[in-house]
Amino acid sequence: MTKRGASSTSPAEKPTVYRGVAALLGGAVAALFCLYGAIDLAVEVGKPDLIGIAVLVLVAVLAALFGIYPAAFSDDEGLRVRNPFRTIHLPWSAVTDLSAHLSFVAHTERGRFTVFAIPVSLRERRRADRQRLKAVAQAQRDARRGGGGAQHSLPFGAPRSPQRHHDEHIERLAFADQAIVEMNARRDAQAARAKVAAAKAAADSTATANTARTDEGTSATPTAAAAAETAAPSAALTVAWAWPTLALLGAAVVFVIVAIIVK
Numbered sequence: 001m002t003k004r005g006a007s008s009t010s011p012a013e014k015p016t017v018y019r020g021v022a023a024l025l026g027g028a029v030a031a032l033f034c035l036y037g038a039i040d041l042a043v044e045v046g047k048p049d050l051i052g053i054a055v056l057v058l059v060a061v062l063a064a065l066f067g068i069y070p071a072a073f074s075d076d077e078g079l080r081v082r083n084p085f086r087t088i089h090l091p092w093s094a095v096t097d098l099s100a101h102l103s104f105v106a107h108t109e110r111g112r113f114t115v116f117a118i119p120v121s122l123r124e125r126r127r128a129d130r131q132r133l134k135a136v137a138q139a140q141r142d143a144r145r146g147g148g149g150a151q152h153s154l155p156f157g158a159p160r161s162p163q164r165h166h167d168e169h170i171e172r173l174a175f176a177d178q179a180i181v182e183m184n185a186r187r188d189a190q191a192a193r194a195k196v197a198a199a200k201a202a203a204d205s206t207a208t209a210n211t212a213r214t215d216e217g218t219s220a221t222p223t224a225a226a227a228a229e230t231a232a233p234s235a236a237l238t239v240a241w242a243w244p245t246l247a248l249l250g251a252a253v254v255f256v257i258v259a260i261i262v263k
Helices: 021-043 050-068 122-144 148-152 162-171 175-216 224-231 243-262
Strands: 016-018 071-074 078-082 086-091 095-100 104-108 111-114 238-241
Touching (some): 071 175, 086 104, 095 175
Antiparallel strands (some): 071 078, 078 086, 086 238
16 A cells, blocks of 8 residues: 555565655755755855855755655564664564654653654644544445445445455544554564464474474473574564764764854
């Protein structure tokens, strides 16, 4: 499903990419405008305004770091967050909750991690709620009329499938709420796969132990925890500093300081 601010294909093929459209476009426009102004000041006749150039470059860097660079990547294994100054990999087993109040936050036992790439718009949420209420009211009117309106809107009068109804429900949600629904679905799917793998590993370990006991007369019995550990190694939660972005911001700040000193 492709939606505003995110691109996705089949979950097994590519991760879903979440990016705020307003922040992306705003950051790109601001960065280009500031770079154009800096170049214009640099090539103007006479002594160039070094401080003005440095300030415009700093603003362009900030616009790129906070508007263009942030992104979130969700796949079957976990969530990778690309914030302006940190890159965070969160396997679904480490995520305890997802919330979108004033900002989008992934909760773990190690702490909370804000996802800059997924904006939370209360205005968009209120608009989505109004659209959802209108859809519910329309469905109730169709039900009172015998469902004719809902069925005639589809070819050959076929009713909506549960999957299509689910997709339409998600599309009516705000962007941040859509992300939570999709990520929670992947969390649940990953937890189900982990349980199946653990049960299979436990069964295999029990069969192996029974064979060994029969052959050697031992009485070793594997525990469920040991079986779960051998099922599949889980990825660890990692947090790494984004050194290229830190270096870029540091260079812009140094440029401003040097321009002030030279002036």
